[in-house]
Structure formats: C-alpha cells, structure tokens
Amino acid sequence: xxxxxxxxAPSPTGPLHxxxxxxALYNYLFARANGGKFILRxxxxxxxxxxxxxxxxxxxxxxxxxxxxxxGPEKEGNYGPYxxxxxxxxxAAHVEYLLQKGEAYYAFDTEDELEARRAAEKEAxxxxxxYGAATRMSMRNSLSLSTDExxxxxxxxxxxxxxxxxxxxxxxxxxxxxxxxxxxxxxxxGDQVLMKADGLPTYxxxxxxxxxxxxxxxxxxxxxxxxxxxxxxxLYRASDWSAPTFVHLPLLLNPNGKGKLSKRKGADLxxxxxxxxxxxxxxxxQFAGFREDGFLPEAMVNFIAFLGWNPGTEQxxxxxxxxxxxFTLDRINNSGARFDIEKAKWYNQQYLIATSDTELATIVQExxxxxxxxxxxxxxxxxxxxxxxxxxxxxxxxxxGKYFVEPVTDYEEKPIRKKWKPELREKFNALADQLSNSSxxxxxxxxxxxxxFMKANELGFGQVLPILRxxxxxxxxxxxxxxxxxxxxxxxxxxxxxxxxxxFDAIKG
Ligand code: GLU
Numbered sequence: 001x002x003x004x005x006x007x008x009a010p011s012p013t014g015p016l017h018x019x020x021x022x023x024a025l026y027n028y029l030f031a032r033a034n035g036g037k038f039i040l041r042x043x044x045x046x047x048x049x050x051x052x053x054x055x056x057x058x059x060x061x062x063x064x065x066x067x068x069x070x071x072g073p074e075k076e077g078n079y080g081p082y083x084x085x086x087x088x089x090x091x092a093a094h095v096e097y098l099l100q101k102g103e104a105y106y107a108f109d110t111e112d113e114l115e116a117r118r119a120a121e122k123e124a125x126x127x128x129x130x131y132g133a134a135t136r137m138s139m140r141n142s143l144s145l146s147t148d149e150x151x152x153x154x155x156x157x158x159x160x161x162x163x164x165x166x167x168x169x170x171x172x173x174x175x176x177x178x179x180x181x182x183x184x185x186x187x188x189x190g191d192q193v194l195m196k197a198d199g200l201p202t203y204x205x206x207x208x209x210x211x212x213x214x215x216x217x218x219x220x221x222x223x224x225x226x227x228x229x230x231x232x233x234x235l236y237r238a239s240d241w242s243a244p245t246f247v248h249l250p251l252l253l254n255p256n257g258k259g260k261l262s263k264r265k266g267a268d269l270x271x272x273x274x275x276x277x278x279x280x281x282x283x284x285x286q287f288a289g290f291r292e293d294g295f296l297p298e299a300m301v302n303f304i305a306f307l308g309w310n311p312g313t314e315q316x317x318x319x320x321x322x323x324x325x326x327f328t329l330d331r332i333n334n335s336g337a338r339f340d341i342e343k344a345k346w347y348n349q350q351y352l353i354a355t356s357d358t359e360l361a362t363i364v365q366e367x368x369x370x371x372x373x374x375x376x377x378x379x380x381x382x383x384x385x386x387x388x389x390x391x392x393x394x395x396x397x398x399x400x401g402k403y404f405v406e407p408v409t410d411y412e413e414k415p416i417r418k419k420w421k422p423e424l425r426e427k428f429n430a431l432a433d434q435l436s437n438s439s440x441x442x443x444x445x446x447x448x449x450x451x452x453f454m455k456a457n458e459l460g461f462g463q464v465l466p467i468l469r470x471x472x473x474x475x476x477x478x479x480x481x482x483x484x485x486x487x488x489x490x491x492x493x494x495x496x497x498x499x500x501x502x503x504f505d506a507i508k509g
Pocket of ligand 1: 203221225
C-alpha cells in the first residue's frame, strides 16, 4: 500500500471554523496513527475571496492545538510550494495536457454573453441553464468554432476560460469510507470551468493536481465536498491518474441538531465556534474564540475529536497522543454531530483537574494579573488547587476566586439570616482573637483551632463554618473553608471576620 499522506487544504477566506479544525485534526490523527505525513496546503487561488490574515490565523490555530504539519508553507518538504498561488505553472501545464488530450476546451463566451443566454433560457421557461453537452455547441468555444477561428481568438488574446468536457448520460460511482458507494449522474454536472479568465485554476483543478502531485493517499474532508467528488473522479480519469481514497466527514450541527453549525448561531447562543478570537476588520465584527474564552487546547482537541468519531469504548478523555493511537476511519460516524458547548466545558474541567497545581499556577497568575492583581506563585498554586474542581473555564479562577485578593463587599444574606446569632458575638470575637494568635497559619492548624473553639463553646460545624465562609469569601459556596482562610492570610482573615460580624449584625437588624 502507498504510504499514508494526507492534507488539510483550507482556503484563506476567513477564520478556521471548528468544523475545519476537526477536519485538520482527523487528518493529523490519521497520519499519526499510520506513520504517515500530514500536509498543510493553502488553497488561495480564489482571489476575490482572499481575506487578509486568514492564513496566519489558520497556522496559529493549528499550532495552538498542537496539530503540527509535517509539510506546509512554514515547513518545506519535497512536494512544495504548499500555497496554491505559488503553483500556477503546474496547473497551467496540466490544463494544457487536458486540452491536448481533448478532455478540455477553450470557451470564449463573455460574462455578458453568458448572462444574456441565461436570461433567454429563463424567458423560455428553463431556469437551470447549464453549460454542458446539450448546450456547448451553441456557445462560443473551441468545439463549436473552427480551428482557425479558435486560433485567431487565442492569438488576439481574447479572454477565455478552459472547461472540462463531460460526457452526458454517465453514472459516476466511487467508494467513500464513510458513505460507502456514492453515485452521481454526469448530466447533473455541466462542463465545469477548470481555468478562469485570470489564468488561475478553479478549486477543482488545483485540488486534483495537487493531491496527485503531493501523492495524497486519502482525502479526508467535510461532507459539503461530496458533490464535487464526482467531478474530481472524472478529472482523475481524464488525467489517467488513480484517485485517492475519499473520506467525507459528517456535518457539524447546531446545538438543537438542526442545520449546519454557524458562526451566527454561536454568537447568538454565546459560545465560540472558532479556536481563536477573530477580528473581522472589514465588517468590524469580533467573534469569540475557545482560547480567549478560557479553554485549554488539549480539552478542545479532545472535544472536537468526539464530534463525529468515537473509540468504541467508554473512555472519553484522550490526550492527543492517545487519540493518535486509537484513531481509525471506520469509527467515524455517518450522521451529523451535534455541537454541545456544555460537553466542551466538561472536557475543559477534566483537563483542569488533571493538570498539576504548579502547572496551573502560571495560568492563575495571568488571570489575576489581567484583573490588576500580581500574586506570588505559591498563592496561585494554592488557588489552582482549591478551585480547579469547581470551575470549567480559565477566567473563573479569578471570577470565582476574587475574594482571595479582594476584600468582601457583598455578603450572601440568606445563610446569615439563618445562622448568625448576635448573642454569640462575644464567642465569635474570641474566635477571631484566637485565630489572630495562632502561630502556624495552615489549613490544618486553622481547622484544629476552630475545632477546639467549637468544642469549648459547644458549637457544631453547621453553626460556625457558614459564618467563617461568608465573612471571608462572601458566600457559603466554595472550596474548603480552612483552605480559603490559609490563602487569604492570617491578618486579612481575622480582619474580615471582624468586619463581617458587624455586617451580619446589621443584616439581622
Ligand atoms: N479548499 C477547500 C476548503 O476550503 C478544500 C476542500 C478539500 O479538502 O478538498 O475546504
């Protein structure tokens, strides 16, 4: 069997959508699983749709996810260049070959002529004019014109496109790994343009030329390309080339299971559909990114791996390495995959929990710094340990843990109304005194002191802990109370207790 060589071939027409990233990931995993090569090819021949910054975005997004190409614009290999705009001569040569072989022909019809013909057909009740077997002889092309006329036009540099001559009445059948046998009728295709008037190839031509020249073994791409595949198969045949194996991935669906996942839907429902934030400078719009929303790349990769594939076991958490070991094409689902942001958050939480507190410390420091607090690494490590099981997204380290660095201004009133007994104020004052004198400020020692206090005063955890929690953090929710006190620090905790008691008296009125 030929060595596995797969490619991810995005067009830089905008940011990389999560569906595109999934395509890249499956290609990458398939290459890794089979000791093959993963190639990044930039399909930038459509100059009208070219978007500044999109190529860099694609490269950055793949890098963030750890999906590193073996060959690509930034990693030269033996089959470059890896940007289609730099491969014009190769396409021109192949178009020439198809012309010589009689598989393609020159078409000189201008846009106006085509428009006029479409309008005339419409008038006659035909709304689907197709440039193809039934109509080509009534158009201006090298099949309908004499050789002399054609040569004259070419000599005079009349603008032309090159069209693929497709025989009518044929059924094109090919195998797809996910869809099994797929058939199309050639009558549905029309004589597709291979080379545009600007001398650049269309997607179809460039795509098959490159897949052939780059020795691509498997074409793994989104289901939206399935209809084009019939044309590609015909082009391979016309070129006397063997076609790669086709693998068309199921659609990514909106959370309600209806319709293709769209950036609008994401924006409306408040979740990202892009790996990194995208600033659309032209339309002056901004779209959220998984990275900026606080996902770890490993979690996002794991999440998208499962959008359309499953390992056939109960295991859900897989590192990139483990995914590469388990990935097989036969476990790709053939029905659409519903995008579920809650599942993405669940994955993120699993990865936060699995990451050591020391590793998370830097992330925690960054979050607090963004919010104006420089905190030492020891403190960040402790906060990571206390909060990681309770949050889903990175910014929540600060949002849920502000009280570690900021005085409490709002107190949750319900537990106070229920638990605060002004008549016990003296005793709670004594607890604050006792804590201010304690010589070792660690969660364990604080707990010992508090338990001793409870015993001496015949009070239970249920009477004391809510008071401590609300005074120090504003809420009864949260991680281990003694851990919070330790991180907040001795002096500040004692101060907050005293301030809290006053506030509680006021709440009780
Ligand atoms: N340039 C196409 C895209 O933007 C590539 C499709 C394919 O993989 O063949 O998705």
